[in-house]
Amino acid sequence: MTTFLQLTVNGLGKGAVYALLALGFVIIFRATGVVNFAHGSLVLLGGYLVYATRDALGYFGAVAVGIVVAGLGALLVERLLISRTRLADPIALALLTIGVDVIVLEEIVRRLGTNLPFLNAPFGNEVLRFGEVAVLRAQLVALVVGGLIIAAFFLAFRYTGWGLAMRAQAENREASALMGIRSARVTASAWLVAGALAGVAVVFIATQDFSGAGLSRGTHAIALVAFPAAIIGGLDSTAGAVLGGAIVGLTEAYSAEYISFDFSKSAVYIVMLIVLVVVPSGLFGTKEIHRV
Amino acid sequence: MSDARQELARAAPVDEAAVSPESPQATVGDDPPPQTPLDTRPPRGRGDIVRWVAWVALAVVLLALPLYLTTPWLRVGEYVMIGAVAAIGLTLLTGQTGQLSLGTPFFMLVGGTSYVVLAGQPSEISDEEFLGFGLPPMLALVLAVVVAAIFGLAFAPVAGRVKGIYLAIATLSLVYLGLYLGQSLPYITGGTASGRNPEDLTMFGFSFTSNDPEISLLGVPLRDTERLWWLFLVLTAIAYVLAQGAIRGRPGRSWRAVRDNEFSAAVMGVRVAWVRAGVFAISSAYAGLAGVMTVLWFGLLKADETEFAGTWSIVVAIGFLAMIIIGGLGSVPGAVVGAMLVNGLPLVIQLLIPQSSVLRELTGGDNGFTPIVLTAFVYGLAIIAVVLFEPGGLAALGRRFTNALNSRTKPTKGN
Numbered sequence: 001m002t003t004f005l006q007l008t009v010n011g012l013g014k015g016a017v018y019a020l021l022a023l024g025f026v027i028i029f030r031a032t033g034v035v036n037f038a039h040g041s042l043v044l045l046g047g048y049l050v051y052a053t054r055d056a057l058g059y060f061g062a063v064a065v066g067i068v069v070a071g072l073g074a075l076l077v078e079r080l081l082i083s084r085t086r087l088a089d090p091i092a093l094a095l096l097t098i099g100v101d102v103i104v105l106e107e108i109v110r111r112l113g114t115n116l117p118f119l120n121a122p123f124g125n126e127v128l129r130f131g132e133v134a135v136l137r138a139q140l141v142a143l144v145v146g147g148l149i150i151a152a153f154f155l156a157f158r159y160t161g162w163g164l165a166m167r168a169q170a171e172n173r174e175a176s177a178l179m180g181i182r183s184a185r186v187t188a189s190a191w192l193v194a195g196a197l198a199g200v201a202v203v204f205i206a207t208q209d210f211s212g213a214g215l216s217r218g219t220h221a222i223a224l225v226a227f228p229a230a231i232i233g234g235l236d237s238t239a240g241a242v243l244g245g246a247i248v249g250l251t252e253a254y255s256a257e258y259i260s261f262d263f264s265k266s267a268v269y270i271v272m273l274i275v276l277v278v279v280p281s282g283l284f285g286t287k288e289i290h291r292v
Numbered sequence: 293m294s295d296a297r298q299e300l301a302r303a304a305p306v307d308e309a310a311v312s313p314e315s316p317q318a319t320v321g322d323d324p325p326p327q328t329p330l331d332t333r334p335p336r337g338r339g340d341i342v343r344w345v346a347w348v349a350l351a352v353v354l355l356a357l358p359l360y361l362t363t364p365w366l367r368v369g370e371y372v373m374i375g376a377v378a379a380i381g382l383t384l385l386t387g388q389t390g391q392l393s394l395g396t397p398f399f400m401l402v403g404g405t406s407y408v409v410l411a412g413q414p415s416e417i418s419d420e421e422f423l424g425f426g427l428p429p430m431l432a433l434v435l436a437v438v439v440a441a442i443f444g445l446a447f448a449p450v451a452g453r454v455k456g457i458y459l460a461i462a463t464l465s466l467v468y469l470g471l472y473l474g475q476s477l478p479y480i481t482g483g484t485a486s487g488r489n490p491e492d493l494t495m496f497g498f499s500f501t502s503n504d505p506e507i508s509l510l511g512v513p514l515r516d517t518e519r520l521w522w523l524f525l526v527l528t529a530i531a532y533v534l535a536q537g538a539i540r541g542r543p544g545r546s547w548r549a550v551r552d553n554e555f556s557a558a559v560m561g562v563r564v565a566w567v568r569a570g571v572f573a574i575s576s577a578y579a580g581l582a583g584v585m586t587v588l589w590f591g592l593l594k595a596d597e598t599e600f601a602g603t604w605s606i607v608v609a610i611g612f613l614a615m616i617i618i619g620g621l622g623s624v625p626g627a628v629v630g631a632m633l634v635n636g637l638p639l640v641i642q643l644l645i646p647q648s649s650v651l652r653e654l655t656g657g658d659n660g661f662t663p664i665v666l667t668a669f670v671y672g673l674a675i676i677a678v679v680l681f682e683p684g685g686l687a688a689l690g691r692r693f694t695n696a697l698n699s700r701t702k703p704t705k706g707n
Contacts, residue, residue: 035457085680091392092679094457095617098610099675106668113658221600227461235458265599266472269465276462277449 002132007253013139014210015249016146020201022229022241022248023153024194028074029235030170031190032082033090038097039198040223041104046070046199047206047215048108051117059121067199073104074195078188109217116214119206138209149200150242153193157238166190170236198223228272234285243283247271339698354525358518366517367589368639373524374585375631377531379615380624381578384535386613387622388544389571390456390551394609395447395463396579398470399440401595401604403580404490404587405474405481406436411491422488423480429493433584440580441573448569455554455568470604474595487594490587493523501588524585528628531578535624538574547571611635614671617678620685629686634671638663 021039028036046066054062077100085093121141127134157163165186168176177183205222206215213219229248233240248268255267281287358366378396385391411432412424427435444451447466454462474481482488493500500519507513538544546567549557554564586603587593596602615634619626641663645651654661661669678685 035461081676081680088679088683091386091390091456092683094392094460095613096676096679098613099617099672099679101672102610102614102668102675103672106665106672110659110661110665217600218598221598221606224464224606227464231458231461262472262475266465266468269468273450273462273465276454276458280453280458 003257005133006135007257008250009133009135009143010139011250011253012246013136013143013146013249014252015246016143016150017201017204017210017245018225018229018248019150019242019245020146020197021223021226022233022245023150023238024197025226025230026233026235026238026241027166027190027194027197029230030238031166031187032078032093034082034093034097035090035235036097036194037094038077038101038104039194039226040220041101041108042070042074042195042198043202043205043223044108044215044220045073045104046195047119047202047219048111049199050119050203051112051115051215063203066203067196070199070202071192071196074191074198075188078191082191083184083187105217105220112215116216117206118208118214119203120208121203136209138204138207142204142210145200146204149197154238162186162189225268228268231272231282232275234282236286237282237284240282240284351529355522358521363515363517364643366521368636368643370517370521370524370585370589371639372632372636373528374582374589375612375615375635376528376628377585378579378582379612379619379627379631380531380535381575381582382612383616383619383622383624383627384538384547384578385571385575387616387620388539388547388551389568391451391568391572392457392460392613393463393572393575394460394606394613395466396575396582396612397604397606397608398463398466399444399576399579400583400586400608401470401474401481402443402576403436403440403583404593405583406439406580407432407584408482408488408490408587408593409480410435411493412488413491421479422482428495429491430495432491433493433581436584437577437580440583441577443580444573444576445569447572447576451572452565452569464606464609467599467604467606467609471596471599474604475597478595481595482593484595484597487592489592493588501591520588523588527581527585531581532624532628535578539622539624543571611671614675616685618671618674618685620678620687621683623685623687625690626685626687633674634667637670638667641666 021043024042025036025039028034028039046069048066049069050062050066052062053065056062057065077097081096081100082093085096088096121138126137128137128140129135157166165176165181166189168179168181169183169186173183176186201223202215202219204210206213206219211218211222225248229244230241231244232247233242233244248271251268251271252264256264259267275282279285357369361369378400382393382396385393407429409423410425410427411429412422413426414424425432447463450462451459475484478485490501492502500516500523502516539547546557546562549560549562550564550567557567558564590603594603596604598605600606602608611634615630616627617630618633619628619630641651641655645655645663655663655666682688684691
C-alpha cells in the first residue's frame, strides 16, 4: 500500500508535467487546428536556454529566460509559417511542424554536443517523508507548480476576455471574427502560451528524478508523451489534457513498478491505442458529426 | 452502405483533412499526368515512345552502374533504394489515402526480423541462442513481406478507424512496441548488444550477399556489393511498378476517394474502413521488404537501444515522411527522389568529407555539423518550403516542367 501511494504521488507529479505539455498541445490545436509535432523542440529550446544562461543569470533567471524564449519560439513558428498557410489542410500543417521540429531538434542536439546537462534546481533533492510515504521533493514541486499553472490557466480561460476569445474562436472561427475578435491575435497568443508551458515543463523533465537523463534527444522523445496525453483526454479538450496527463503519468509509474521499467513507455502508448479504438475522440473530446 | 452508416454513426474525431476536395492534397495525388477517374490510360502517341526509350535508358544505366562505381558509392545507392521502397509504400498510405503513419520503422523491424528468423539455421546447441527455421532464403524474403503485411492487417482495428493525423500518433505506439519487443526478445531479434547476422541470401547456389561463387563481368569482379545492388534494383523496380499499377487502377481510385471525402466515398460504395486497413497492410508489406533490405545491407539485425536513435526509431519514421512530402505526396517517382535526398545525402556528404577541406572543417569537432545534421537541415527546410510554396512537392515541379515542354510541342494537350 505504501508503495502504491508513493507511486501515485510520483505518477501525479510526472502527470502534472505531462499535463503542461498536453495543455499547450491542445491550446494550439484548438486555436489553429494544427497538430503540433514541433512541441518537443519547443521543450528543447526552452531547456537549452536555461542551460546556456544559468551561469550568468542564476537558476530562476535562466528558467524565466527559457520560458520566454520557448514561448517566443512558438510565436515565431505561428507568425512566420502557420499564419501564412491558412488554407492548407491539417495534414500539411502537421507536416510543416515536422519540418520545423527536425531543424530545431538537430541544431540544439548539435549545440549540446556531448554535454547532457541536468536542469535540476540548485536546492537539494532530499526525500520528504509523510508517515510511511516517501516522496521526492522534486516530484512534489512539479505537482504543486504544475497544479498552480494549470489552475491559473483555467481561471484565465474561464474569466478573462482572452479566455473568452479563445473559446469563442475554437467554437466558430468565422462567427467570432465577425463579432470583432481579432483572430490573428488570439491564435498568436495561443502559440505563445503553449510554448511557455513547454518551457516550464522542460525544467522538470531534464532532471535526475524525472527522467534520469539530462537535456538531450531523449528529452524531445519524452515530450512526445504530450501526444498520448492529449489524445486520451480528447484533442480539443483542455480539461481532457490535464486528465490525460495524469493518466499518462500514473500509467508510467504503475507499469514501471508492477510490470517492467522497459515496458512503461510502451504502456502509455498502449493505453492511448485502447482509448482510440474505444472512444476515437478521446474521453472529453467533442465528437464530430458529419452531414452528407 | 451499412458500412457507411456505421462510419457516420461513429463520427470519428475532428479532421477536416480528407474532407475538403479543394485541399492541396486533392491536386497532389493525381499523379500520372492527364488522368480522369474514368479513363485511366492516355492514348498512345509519340510521348509514349519517348517515355519508353527513357525508361529503357534509365534501366540500362542503373544496371551498368556497378561496373563503374566504387563500393562505397554503390552502398549509398543501395541505401537509397531501401528508403525508396519504404517511401513508396508510405506514399500509397499517406499521399494516396490521406493516412499519416509513423509506424514504418516498426514494420521494417518486423520484416527484417522475420527474414532473419525464417532463414536462420536452427542452432543445434541445447540452450538455443537464436530462433531459426532454416527456410530457403528467397522464400524467407517473400514470407517476411507477408508477415509484415499480416502485422499491418492486425493493426486494422486502429488503421481502419483512425484517420489522418490521428493515425500518425496511434502508429507512434508501434515504434515503442517495436523498441520493447526488440529488447525483450533477444533470441529472436538478436538483442541490443551484438545483434544477429542474417543468413546469406542465396538462390540456386548463387549468393547475393557474399562473393560466392566468384564471377566477373567485363573484367570487373562481381562481389557482394555489386550483387546486392542488382538484387535491390529488381526489388525496387517491382515495388515501383506494383505501386504505379495500383495507383492507376481500381485500388488507387478507392484510395483517393477515401482521401478526398470519406463520406462521398462511402456513398459511392467504397468500404472506407476496409480500404484504410487494406492500404495500411500494403504499406506495411512495403516497409517489411525495406526491413529485409536493411538487414541485408547492414549484414546485421540489431534491436534499438532507444526510441529516438537507431535503425527502427522515430527519427527514421520522420525521415520517411520527409521523403514523401519533399517528393510530392502520392507520387511514386517523388518518393524515390525524396529517398535520394533523405537517405542518400548524409552518406554522400560522408564520402565527400575526405576530399573537401570545407566539409572537414564544418563536420569536425564536438559541435560539428555532422552529415546527419546537415541533411536534417536540408530536408527540414525542404519540407517547410514544399508546404508553403509547392504542396505538390518535387513531383508537381516535374509535372509542370514536362507540361511546359509538352505544351510547346503540342499546344492542344491538356487535362
